[in-house]
Amino acid sequence: MKPEAAVVGAGPAGILAATVISTGGFATRVYEEHPVIGEPNHCAGVLSVTGLDKLGVDPSDEFIQNRVYGGRVYAPDGEFIEIRDRKPRAYVVDRARFDRYLADAAMDAGVEFMLSARVDGLRFMEGTCMGVTVGGGVHESWIVVDAEGAGGRLLSRSGIETRQSGIMTGYNAEIGGVEVDPELVEVWFGDEFAEGFYAWVIPIDDSTVRCGLGTAGEDGYDRLKGFVKRRFGAAKLQGVTAGQICTGPPVDRAAYSGLLLAGDVAGQVKATTGGGVVVGGLCAQLAGETAVDALGSGDACWGRLSGYERRWRGLYERELKTMYTARRLLNRMPDERLNRLLAGLRGAGLQGVLGDLVSRGDMDMQAGIIREAARNPRLLYVLLRGVGVAALGELVSLLR
Ligand SMILES: Cc1cc2nc3c(=O)[nH]c(=O)nc-3n(C[C@H](O)[C@H](O)[C@H](O)COP(=O)(O)OP(=O)(O)OC[C@H]3O[C@@H](n4cnc5c(N)ncnc54)[C@H](O)[C@@H]3O)c2cc1C
Incomplete structure (x- = not known):
């Protein structure tokens, strides 16, 4: 059956938008280029307790690995301030399992997932997006939600330049056999290892951490090794991954005729931390609601979809710009x-x-x-x- 809505990307933004559209009664298909949802996983996995609640996602032990109560912020010279609450402030989650948990709920709501399906172009007819192309084949739909993640390469290939700025590379590794306070995340500033961003230590338990940093340079892996040596002495880095972190402002335009952008691709991210799961997810749900409204009225032209711009910008743009x-x-x-x-x-x-x-x-x-x-x-x-x-x-x- 021809999907009424096509969603590019099975990250949190794509899955959450798709769930809303399918729940609204419209046939929805998500295209994901990788064979397994959630992988490769390069995320530090810190999601606020309140954020998960706002997204309407149950805090399930299927993906929660730890609960943190606060953090220590380190100056470059190693001095720190500590902030600790009496109640958990954030979950440490396994992002791959989190994404699959969201996908299971989406499938329960009727969403169809097409895996190993790389969208190579958006299909425009008379200025309106009317579907996608996958492996050269045309897949028509009435509306497209692009949730392809940071950078907007697909958009760019399709002639839309978002001019998204502030994209850095984030490195992550897991380290065992260390001693940390399992209730506190650590944030380390210092040009030596994280120029223009910071390094982090996220406890999974009292002897295992997820450790990483963001950098604009090419030498992130060496910087991460240097940081780990400084923080833990000799420690073995396991499963090092790298992905893109958005530290710029939101993009100027997130709605086009037949097309909505949601999540990292729209710069719906906290530039302070690069965290985009919660705010990007909330915006994606708004994109889903707008799509339901447009599909219900049989009109997905820009005038109708611009309501999405008004809603997400009204709720979050000032926050995002301040951050x-x-x-x-x-x-x-x-x-x-x-x-x-x-x-x-x-x-x-x-x-x-x-x-x-x-x-x-x-x-x-x-x-x-x-x-x-x-x-x-x-x-x-x-x-x-x-x-x-x-x-x-x-x-x-x-x-x-
Ligand atoms: C090292 C690191 C640590 C991070 N830590 C945190 C954190 O602790 N907390 C937090 O909230 N955020 C964190 N983030 C940011 C977070 O990962 C993103 O904000 C979030 O994943 C954005 O979700 P999204 O759905 O917009 O995009 P993504 O999660 O990037 O999903 C996009 C999906 O689209 C797919 N795709 C792309 N192009 C195509 C195509 N042409 N065809 C088909 N599929 C395609 C990709 O394979 C991917 O699955 C971190 C990022 C990095 C790199």
């Missing part, structure tokens, strides 16, 4: 300033204030935390000294 400004601000800070900032926060005894802010804030919509921080005079003073007036002014202007 992007915070990322740019961090990128501009040399190591010595970061050292000073963390020392200032520790010296002023502000760990409790920060912990309180974070425990009341939303891990996925971080603008609220940034806004509250900018209202606290003690915190503002330390930030001003550490970050500088001009940079902080830019951030604060976005929060008004």
Whole structure:
């Protein structure tokens, strides 16, 4: 049967959009280039407790490996501040199993998956997207949701340039036989190993971690080895993977006639951390709702689909842009300033204030935390000294 909706990519965004469309009563097919959903898996797997709840996904032990209560943020000189909540703030998940869990629910809702099916082009007729081509064959549909992930290569091949910026490479490895606090993630700043981003240590239990970093350079693997040596001494890296992390702003346009973009391909990602599963998933569900509305009315032209732009931008764009400004601000800070900032926060005894802010804030919509921080005079003073007036002014202007 000809699908009414074609979805490119069986990542979280594609699967969640497809589930909504199929639940709305329309035949939906997901095209995935890999033979197994969720693989290759290159994700660190940190998903907020509230985010999963907002997505309507049950926190199942089928994919949850650990629960974390907070984190330690390390300055380049090794000094850190610790923020720990009384309740779990995030799940550490096995992303491959998470994606397959979502896919099982999608199949229950009637979604059809076509695996090992690489979409090589979007098919346009008179300016409207009317399907995809796979292996040279035409697959028609009334609407297409492109959830192909960061970079938009398929879009580009089809003549649409999103000009997405800030894409970095993220490396991940699993390391066993180490000693860590299983309740805390670690975030390490420092140009030596993670220029323009940071390195992370995610506990799976008290002796196994997922360790990684983001970089714009080509030497990420060597940097990761260097970081692991610094953090754990001699340790063996297992299953090193690399994937793309979005640290830029959302794209300018995510709806075209017959075509919606969702997830990383639309830059629906927290630029502070590169995490896109939750916010990209929420936007994908909105894309699914818009598709249901369009299919129901028999009209998938741009005018109808532009409602998607209004909805996701209305809910999330300001948040995403604030996080992007915070990322740019961090990128501009040399190591010595970061050292000073963390020392200032520790010296002023502000760990409790920060912990309180974070425990009341939303891990996925971080603008609220940034806004509250900018209202606290003690915190503002330390930030001003550490970050500088001009940079902080830019951030604060976005929060008004
Ligand atoms: C190292 C690393 C660590 C990360 N850690 C986290 C984290 O802890 N928390 C978090 O929230 N996010 C994290 N992310 C980001 C997260 O992985 C992405 O935000 C998320 O996967 C985006 O989902 P998506 O569905 O938009 O795209 P993807 O998950 O990238 O899915 C896109 C799918 O489309 C398929 N595809 C692409 N092109 C085609 C085509 N032409 N035809 C058919 N199929 C195609 C791909 O094979 C893929 O399966 C991390 C990323 C990296 C690289």
